[in-house]
Amino acid sequence: MSLDAVLAQIDDDLDAAIERLMSLLRIPSISTDPAYAKDCQSAADWLVADLASMGVDAETRSTPGHPMVVGHVGEGKPHLLFYGHYDVQPVDPLDLWNRDPFDPAIEDTDSGPVLRGRGTADDKGQLMTFVEACRAWKAVNGTWPCKISFIFEGEEESGSPSLVPFLKANAEELSEPDLALICDTGLFDKDTPAITTMLRGLLGEEVTITGPDIDLHSGMYGGPARNPIRVLSKMIASLHDETGRVTVPGFYDGVPELSDELRAQWDALGFDDASFLGDVGLSLPAGEDGRSVLEMIWARPTCEANGINGGYTGDGFKTVLPAKASAKISFRLVGTQDPLKIRSAFREMMTNALPSDCKIEFKDHGASPASVMSTENPAFEKARVALSDEWPKPAAFIGGGGSIPIAGHFKNILGLDSMLIGFGLDDDLIHSPNEKYDVRSFQKGIRSWARVLAAVTKD
Amino acid sequence: MSLDAVLAQIDDDLDAAIERLMSLLRIPSISTDPAYAKDCQSAADWLVADLASMGVDAETRSTPGHPMVVGHVGEGKPHLLFYGHYDVQPVDPLDLWNRDPFDPAIEDTDSGPVLRGRGTADDKGQLMTFVEACRAWKAVNGTWPCKISFIFEGEEESGSPSLVPFLKANAEELSEPDLALICDTGLFDKDTPAITTMLRGLLGEEVTITGPDIDLHSGMYGGPARNPIRVLSKMIASLHDETGRVTVPGFYDGVPELSDELRAQWDALGFDDASFLGDVGLSLPAGEDGRSVLEMIWARPTCEANGINGGYTGDGFKTVLPAKASAKISFRLVGTQDPLKIRSAFREMMTNALPSDCKIEFKDHGASPASVMSTENPAFEKARVALSDEWPKPAAFIGGGGSIPIAGHFKNILGLDSMLIGFGLDDDLIHSPNEKYDVRSFQKGIRSWARVLAAVTKD
Numbered sequence: 001m002s003l004d005a006v007l008a009q010i011d012d013d014l015d016a017a018i019e020r021l022m023s024l025l026r027i028p029s030i031s032t033d034p035a036y037a038k039d040c041q042s043a044a045d046w047l048v049a050d051l052a053s054m055g056v057d058a059e060t061r062s063t064p065g066h067p068m069v070v071g072h073v074g075e076g077k078p079h080l081l082f083y084g085h086y087d088v089q090p091v092d093p094l095d096l097w098n099r100d101p102f103d104p105a106i107e108d109t110d111s112g113p114v115l116r117g118r119g120t121a122d123d124k125g126q127l128m129t130f131v132e133a134c135r136a137w138k139a140v141n142g143t144w145p146c147k148i149s150f151i152f153e154g155e156e157e158s159g160s161p162s163l164v165p166f167l168k169a170n171a172e173e174l175s176e177p178d179l180a181l182i183c184d185t186g187l188f189d190k191d192t193p194a195i196t197t198m199l200r201g202l203l204g205e206e207v208t209i210t211g212p213d214i215d216l217h218s219g220m221y222g223g224p225a226r227n228p229i230r231v232l233s234k235m236i237a238s239l240h241d242e243t244g245r246v247t248v249p250g251f252y253d254g255v256p257e258l259s260d261e262l263r264a265q266w267d268a269l270g271f272d273d274a275s276f277l278g279d280v281g282l283s284l285p286a287g288e289d290g291r292s293v294l295e296m297i298w299a300r301p302t303c304e305a306n307g308i309n310g311g312y313t314g315d316g317f318k319t320v321l322p323a324k325a326s327a328k329i330s331f332r333l334v335g336t337q338d339p340l341k342i343r344s345a346f347r348e349m350m351t352n353a354l355p356s357d358c359k360i361e362f363k364d365h366g367a368s369p370a371s372v373m374s375t376e377n378p379a380f381e382k383a384r385v386a387l388s389d390e391w392p393k394p395a396a397f398i399g400g401g402g403s404i405p406i407a408g409h410f411k412n413i414l415g416l417d418s419m420l421i422g423f424g425l426d427d428d429l430i431h432s433p434n435e436k437y438d439v440r441s442f443q444k445g446i447r448s449w450a451r452v453l454a455a456v457t458k459d
Numbered sequence: 460m461s462l463d464a465v466l467a468q469i470d471d472d473l474d475a476a477i478e479r480l481m482s483l484l485r486i487p488s489i490s491t492d493p494a495y496a497k498d499c500q501s502a503a504d505w506l507v508a509d510l511a512s513m514g515v516d517a518e519t520r521s522t523p524g525h526p527m528v529v530g531h532v533g534e535g536k537p538h539l540l541f542y543g544h545y546d547v548q549p550v551d552p553l554d555l556w557n558r559d560p561f562d563p564a565i566e567d568t569d570s571g572p573v574l575r576g577r578g579t580a581d582d583k584g585q586l587m588t589f590v591e592a593c594r595a596w597k598a599v600n601g602t603w604p605c606k607i608s609f610i611f612e613g614e615e616e617s618g619s620p621s622l623v624p625f626l627k628a629n630a631e632e633l634s635e636p637d638l639a640l641i642c643d644t645g646l647f648d649k650d651t652p653a654i655t656t657m658l659r660g661l662l663g664e665e666v667t668i669t670g671p672d673i674d675l676h677s678g679m680y681g682g683p684a685r686n687p688i689r690v691l692s693k694m695i696a697s698l699h700d701e702t703g704r705v706t707v708p709g710f711y712d713g714v715p716e717l718s719d720e721l722r723a724q725w726d727a728l729g730f731d732d733a734s735f736l737g738d739v740g741l742s743l744p745a746g747e748d749g750r751s752v753l754e755m756i757w758a759r760p761t762c763e764a765n766g767i768n769g770g771y772t773g774d775g776f777k778t779v780l781p782a783k784a785s786a787k788i789s790f791r792l793v794g795t796q797d798p799l800k801i802r803s804a805f806r807e808m809m810t811n812a813l814p815s816d817c818k819i820e821f822k823d824h825g826a827s828p829a830s831v832m833s834t835e836n837p838a839f840e841k842a843r844v845a846l847s848d849e850w851p852k853p854a855a856f857i858g859g860g861g862s863i864p865i866a867g868h869f870k871n872i873l874g875l876d877s878m879l880i881g882f883g884l885d886d887d888l889i890h891s892p893n894e895k896y897d898v899r900s901f902q903k904g905i906r907s908w909a910r911v912l913a914a915v916t917k918d
Contacts, residue, residue, distance in 0.1 A: 032775030090777060096673075158775050200678065204776045213740035214555075217890040218763050219659065219861025222791050223746035223755030224736060229695070229764035229786075236692035277683060281672035283816040287682035296682030304677050305688035306779050311766035312787060316491030316617050317663045317824035318549060319789050319861075320765050320890055327688070328771060330778055332681050357742040365776040402678025402778075431676040431779055 002140070003454045009136040010446045017132045017446065018106070018115070018439070020050065024086070024124050025104040025117045031066055031087035032158040040066040040154045043086040047152050054135055056150065061170075063162035066154030070170075074144025078379065078456060081149045081177035081416065083406055084127025084184065085156035088119035089431045096433035106439065111190075113439040120437035121428035126183045127152065129423060129445035137450060145453045149177055153406070156184075159204060159366030160405060167413040175414040179379055179456075183449075184404055185422035187441070188269060188396055193387040193448065195380060196420040197373040198298060198399035199407060201333035203343055204365025207232070207350060208326040211358050215311075216321040226355055228325040229310045235353050236327060239303050244288040246303045246331075249345050254336035258299050266294050269396065279427060298399025302332040328365070332401065339367035368405030377417050379456045386455035387421065390448045421452065461599070462913045468595040469905045476591045476905065477565070477574070477898070479509065483545070483583050484563040484576050490525055490546035491617040499525040499613045502545040506611050509590065513597055515609065520629075522621035525613030529629075533603025537838065537915060540608045540636035540875065542865055543586025543643065544615035547578035548890045555892035565898065570649075572898040579896035580887035585642045586611065588882060588904030596909060604912045608636055612865070615643075618663060618825030619864060626872040634873040638838055638915075642908075643863050644881035646900070647728060647855055652846040652907065654839060655879040656832040657757060657858035658866060660792035662801055663824025666691070666809060667785035670817050674770075675780040685814055687784040688769045694812050695786060698762050703747040705762045705790075707805050713795035717758050725753050728855065738886060757858025761791040787824070791860065798826035827864030836876050838915045845914035846880065849907045880911065 010017075029043035030036040044060045044067045051058035051071045058071030066087060091101040099105065104117030115125060137145055151174065155162055167174060188194040209228040216225055241247055258266075273293040277283055287296040296302075310325025312318035331346075333339055347362050354360050375381075375397060387395035400420070407418040423445035429435045469476075488502035489495040503519045503526045510517035510530045517530030525546065550560040558564065563576030574584060596604055610633065614621055626633060647653040670685040700706050717725075732752040736742055746755040755761075769784025771777035790805075792798055806821050813819050834840075834856060846854035859879070866877040882904035888894045 032777065033773065090771070090773065092771075092773070093674075157777075202678075202778065204778070206776070211741065214888065215552075215891045216739060217861060218761070218765060218789060219661070219791065219859070220756070220885065220889075221739070222761040222763050222789075222860060223750075223759055224732075224744040224752045225739065226741055226743065226745040227763050229767050230699070233692040233695035233764065233767070236689060237696035240689070273683075277816075280675060280680070280684065281816075282670065282683075282685055284685065284814060285683040286685040286814070291682075293683045297679070300682055302677070302681040304681050304686050304780060305692065305770065306677060306777060307770035307772045307781070308688050308692070308767055308784065309772035310768075311764065312549070312551075313766045313768035313785075314492065314549065314551070317665070317787055317789070318491065318616075318765060318890065319661065319663070321763060322766070325767065326772075328776055330677060330681075330776070332678065355743060355745070357736075357740075400678070401681060402676060426679065429673065430679075431777065432674045 003450065005140045006136050006450045007447050009140050010132065010450060011443070013136060014443055017128070018442070021115070021125055021128045021442070022104050024128065025119050026102055028102045029087050029154065030090050031155050032090060037066065040087055044069050044152070044154055047086060050131065051150060054138055058150065061166070063166055065162040068154070068166055069150065069152035071150040072147070074147045076146040076457070078178040079147040079149070079176060081151065081174065081180045082130050083151050083153070083180060083182045084130070085123045085153045086127070087154045087157050088124070089122065089157050091118050091433070093433065098434055111438070114436040115439060115442065116434065116436045118435055120435055121424045122430035122435065123156070123184045125437035125442055126422050126424065126445070129442060130181065130183055130449045132446040133449035133453060136446070137453060145457045149174070163406070164409055164413065167409055171413060175416065177416060179377060180410045180416045180418040182404060182407060182418050182420045183422050185400055185420045186424035186426065188398055190425060191392040193391045193395040194398045195384060195387070195395060196400040197375055197397045199371040199404050199420070200301070200401055201337065201339055201368045201370040202405065203331040203333060203339040203367045205329045205343065205346060206326060206363035206365055207329060208324055208361045209354070209358055210324050212321065212323050215323050218319040218321045221321050225321050226358060227321050228358065229322060231355060231358060232308070232310065232325040232327055235350055236305050238353065244286070246301065248303070248342060248349055251301065251342060251345070254338060255301055256335040258295060269294070276426065297401035299334055301334050301337060304330055306330050334370045337370065339369055343367060369408060371404070371407040371411070373407065373420070374417055380419060382455040383419055383421065383452045386451040387448055390444055390451055421448070423448065462909065464599045465595050465909045466906050468599050469591065469909060470902070472595060473902055476587070477901070480574070480584055480587045480901070481563050483587065484578050485561055487561045488546050488613065489549050490614050491549060496525065499546055503528050503611070503613055506545055510609060513594055517609065520625070522625055524621045527613070527625055528609065528611035530609040531606070533606045535605040535916070537637040538606040538608070538635060540610065540633065540639045541589050542610050542612070542639060542641045543589070544582045544612045545586070546613045546616050547581065547583070548616050550577050552892065557893055570897070573895040574898060574901065575893065575895045577894055579894055580883045581889035581894065582615070582643045584896035584901055585881050585883065585904070588901060589640065589642055589908045591905040592908035592912060595905070596912060604916045608633070622865070623868055623872065626868055630872060634875065636875060638836060639869045639875045639877040641863060641866060641877050641879045642881050644859055644879045645883035645885065647857055649884060650851040652850045652854040653857045654843060654846070654854060655859040656834055656856045658830045658863050658879070659760070659860055660796065660798055660827045660829040661864065662790040662792060662798040662826045664788045664802065664805060665785060665822035665824055666788060667783055667820045668813070668817055669783050671780065671782050674782050677778040677780045680780050684780050685817060686780050687817065688781060690814060690817060691767070691769065691784040691786055694809055695764050697812065703745070705760065707762070707801060707808055709804050710760065710801060713797060714760055715794040717754060735885070756860035758793055760793050760796060763789055765789050793829045796829065798828055802826060828867055830863070830866040830870070832866065832879070833876055839878060841914040842878055842880065842911045845910040846907055849903055849910055880907070882907065
């Protein structure tokens with residue numbers, strides 16, 4: 001096999017690869033909103049058809065939620081299991097987009113051409129980098145580099161309710177590979193590739209406070225009647241102390257301090273706190289006192305309100321004392337923090353703060369611990385060297401602020417180590433209006449996977 | 460003239476009067492939502508046509524917002540100016556209504572037949588009690604009891620932005636009457652009529668906090684990035700101290716303590732705190748420590764959050780750090796509290812609490828001081844006796860928790876005292892789903908006005 005020929009084929013086929021990605025991006029596969037269930041099925045079908053066109057034995061497998069795509073192809077060691085997700089985030093507020101989020105296009109920007117649209121970076125564009133690397137490899141060599149299995153999920157953006165049962169039910173088939181590859185992370189910066197070896201966990205909670213049975217007139221009841229917005233605001237305000245630490249009892253159990261070695265490595269990356277915050281219009285780090293921004297994102301746990309709603313929120317004014325107020329609250333977790341213990345301590349703390357004539361309800365929006373990868377498998381170092389060959393600067397082992405629970409599930413259910421390699425950038429606006437993915441990320445991402453496949457299949 | 464004949468005519472004509480009210484109720488004149496502007500115009504036109512059918516010289520007068528209805532008719536002293544409002548509150552949450560809010564009907568309930576629908580009690584049903592009393596008087600006597608002017612407003616539920624300019628521009632015409640009558644208040648209880656002589660003022664504010672320029676991914680930015688929901692929650696939590704007092708500096712300037720005399724009168728009313736709160740599913744008075752519920756509602760100022768919104772509030776979960784969060788906050792005012800001083804102290808307090816890299820915006824949703832009526836005009840005592848003749852128990856002079864700024868404007872701009880008489884009940888669900896107005900309130904309300912007209916025109 002010739003790696004150079006594969007890389008040349010990738011470059012020659014780039015326009016066609018972009019067209020293929022565009023057609024996947026046009027499917028509005030928003031998993032969290034039941035109105036888009038058919039579109040999630042369509043995205044899964046699209047992937048099955050694309051894999052099948054390359055000779056992969058692929059099919060959709062139904063779940064109680066959106067379907068899984070599973071495929072197998074090729075022969076030889078190591079047997080790799082590639083994971084991506086075809087579902088995307090909701091698109092609101094729609095009026096802040098510069099185009100229809102599901103009518104993607106290439107736009108020229110100061111930092112080069114980008115693909116603009118929902119899912120370009122998270123995760124359709126990323127998962128297609130691996131698929132396209134495989135396509136080019138097969139086109140040039142006529143064979144596959146090794147045995148490769150694919151699993152594409154359709155519920156990553158909605159807490160992956162079907163994933164664990166599916167992995168358990170198909171553990172025999174899916175634990176056969178030697179190593180998992182996951183493409184849902186970023187570069188360290190535009191010139192520095194990265195293998196993410198630490199990922200924060202995620203605990204999602206929804207809290208609803210009910211005061212009076214019905215919405216009340218604030219003239220008639222204002223004063224004696226309990227206001228659930230005030231109750232909820234006080235609860236949210238109580239979740240952090242003056243130093244920015246989370247006040248949920250036992251929250252910091254299992255949060256490790258950074259080793260001197262890792263701290264030194266991260267200091268050497270030269271991360272620019274001011275420009276990281278300045279890029280999104282902020283200037284003051286808002287987290288715990290005495291922690292660097294990189295430490296806050298990669299190695300410290302958080303508690304945030306992701307949504308709040310209560311009373312009249314339309315145009316104008318309505319002097320109502322609302323019956324209900326609710327908030328969506330999430331915790332990012334590190335080290336060995338136990339999500340279920342934290343959920344129960346959080347619920348107890350909220351319930352204790354409740355006035356005795358109010359009611360409180362909780363809704364579970366998923367719980368996954370942090371993942372810390374073992375880098376002892378030689379594939380990690382081979383991949384690091386292969387990535388360093390493609391990009392201007394050498395690859396680094398880094399942390400990740402977001403949660404990719406799949407890596408933990410692969411370890412716990414299938415016994416598989418995961419190698420997390422991705423090509424996203426901090427300014428990709430994932431989960432926000434105007435999400436984009438650099439054409440350079442897409443092209444060099446495909447080339448990176450070709451290099452990684454060559455490296456890990458070489459003795 | 461014969462009062463008995465007028466009362467008999469009112470009873471005979473009740474079904475037709477209800478039909479007329481129904482047709483006004485079917486017009487969805489929601490003033491706060493620009494989508495219903497045409498319906499507000501239709502409600503004004505309906506009133507002009509109805510007044511004209513009785514010989515009133517009536518017309519709509521345009522304003523920058525929804526039109527005023529003004530009419531004049533009759534001769535003789537005292538010249539009365541009757542005020543009501545034809546606009547209604549929004550109807551959300553619509554799914555909590557037991558019927559289309561704009562398809563009113565009579566429903567039988569345990570406490571007798573009620574008119575169910577938006578505006579039945581606030582204020583279309585109430586304003587029609589006076590109109591129907593006039594119609595019966597005219598039908599029986601062929602003449603009017605005295606000179607009567609009408610003014611119907613269409614922006615009462617949205618802060619009355621056009622009212623003050625309109626009263627000022629038409630002061631010569633509208634200051635000619637001797638006394639204003641306002642029908643937008645309630646009975647003390649179902650058997651005790653009331654003339655409201657103290658009304659709380661209202662200050663409305665909308666606060667929007669902006670943190671980052673765009674919505675952020677809470678994995679990528681959670682920790683160092685400022686979360687405007689947390690900033691806003693902390694601000695709302697800071698607006699009250701542990702004893703329930705409002706913490707805005709200078710807030711209690713101009714708040715009088717109740718006189719021993721008035722406190723004794725109110726104690727004598729035998730108000731039942733437990734059942735007032737119990738009726739709406741509450742049990743603990745939530746206001747200032749050491750104040751009775753009646754005092755909290757009638758004679759103490761408040762600060763309440765009427766709406767809050769930020770981040771993702773749809774189905775499912777979205778791990779977003781939102782760029783913005785906003786709240787609608789209102790203050791009920793008493794005595795001589797100055798709404799503009801309080802607005803400025805509130806804004807300064809909020810701004811001082813703002814992290815330096817966030818932005819804060821305020822939107823003005825109206826400001827009106829409390830009204831305290833002079834009861835020295837003999838019409839007050841005449842009306843009290845007339846009301847006592849109609850209802851099982853004697854009429855009382857009471858306070859009112861809601862704001863009816865019109866009484867203050869009539870005093871300040873037109874030099875007119877106002878007599879506030881209404882027939883609503885605490886369980887009318889005004890501003891809430893399933894608003895209703897008892898048929899008994901409507902019928903005895905019409906009869907009450909006939910008695911008051913007879914009483915105040917007698918020497």
